Amino acid sequence: MASPVLQTFRSMAYNNGWANHRLLSACTGLTQDEFEALRTGFFPSLRATLNHILVIDRFYVDALEGGTLGPAAWADDQPCRDIPSLHAAQAAVDRRLIAFCEQLDESGLTGCTQVHRATRIQHERTDRLLLHLFQHQIHHRGQAHAMLSGTSVPPPQLDEFFAEEEAPLRSREFSDLGWSEALIWGETGAG
Template identity: 50%
Template sequence: MSAPVDHLRLMTRNNAYANERLYEACCRLSQDAFEAERTNFFPSILETLNHNWEVDRYYLDALTGAGQGLSVFDVPFLKTADVLGTAQAEVDRQLIAFCDALAAEDLSKQVPQDRGRNGIFHETIANTLLHLFQHQVHHRGQVHAMLAGTSVAPPQLDEFFLEFDRHPAAHKYL
């Protein structure tokens, strides 16, 4: 196997692990706290997590050539942390399966991405995956900060790669 493919496989597993840990914390919030307006890019934990789920679905659609394009956004927001967590876990499983099937030569393949009135843009599979992971980290960090303003402590999300520091929940992804 190639080092870049191995890296992306680890990143997709880290992504699933971090999402699982974050949703475990969010599921301990009351519905009011989950929906409460907070200072951030998106005004609530609910809206931020829905955004992550939608964007993951959008990029997974592009990566797999499923052909839904922007229509993946034509669904109502999911309303609870439990329902959102289940939906995110399913997308995470699909993303792991996609990365597990990658070969080194796939990374440079171009995938079309529908950008609405701006047209169709083509990006490599590698860059699309790197962007998806960065996007998740970015918004998970925002949810982490919003959790700090609640009664639920934000979870540690970076205990994945280093063996001496690995959280027990990470083992099932490795």
């Protein structure tokens, strides 16, 4: 079983993937016009906001994996024009982040990640970079959640963190994702 610190980062990665799945699943009920409509937020639409999450996730996950993608990540700041393609692309980067966190050990958390910026390479502790990435995702998902409130689709609950007694409420989504409570919490016989 992983140390409590490692388990926290791993469960954060799973929670991030689940929250994205839950939010994007709700967004499948939007019309294309609702997806693209101008709204109040840091980015001017659900399409722009959700694509921003994807693009920045790709940027940081690539760096965490040792890649050099850098600013090329946002050469197209809205690579997904519709919800199905965005959902698939976000799920793919979420799986990469989970895999990265699953393979981490204590020394990896305190190791250095090189983030390729436009004019320099930023050297950042891996644990700090992960926490920054999780905070970024939560921040912008919250904005998308608020935007969704102004559509025909009710926003899903995103403010929980795998409360033990609420496992039955997420079991269908976990099944869709191929996950189990045991997998996320590193229990013997997980899978």
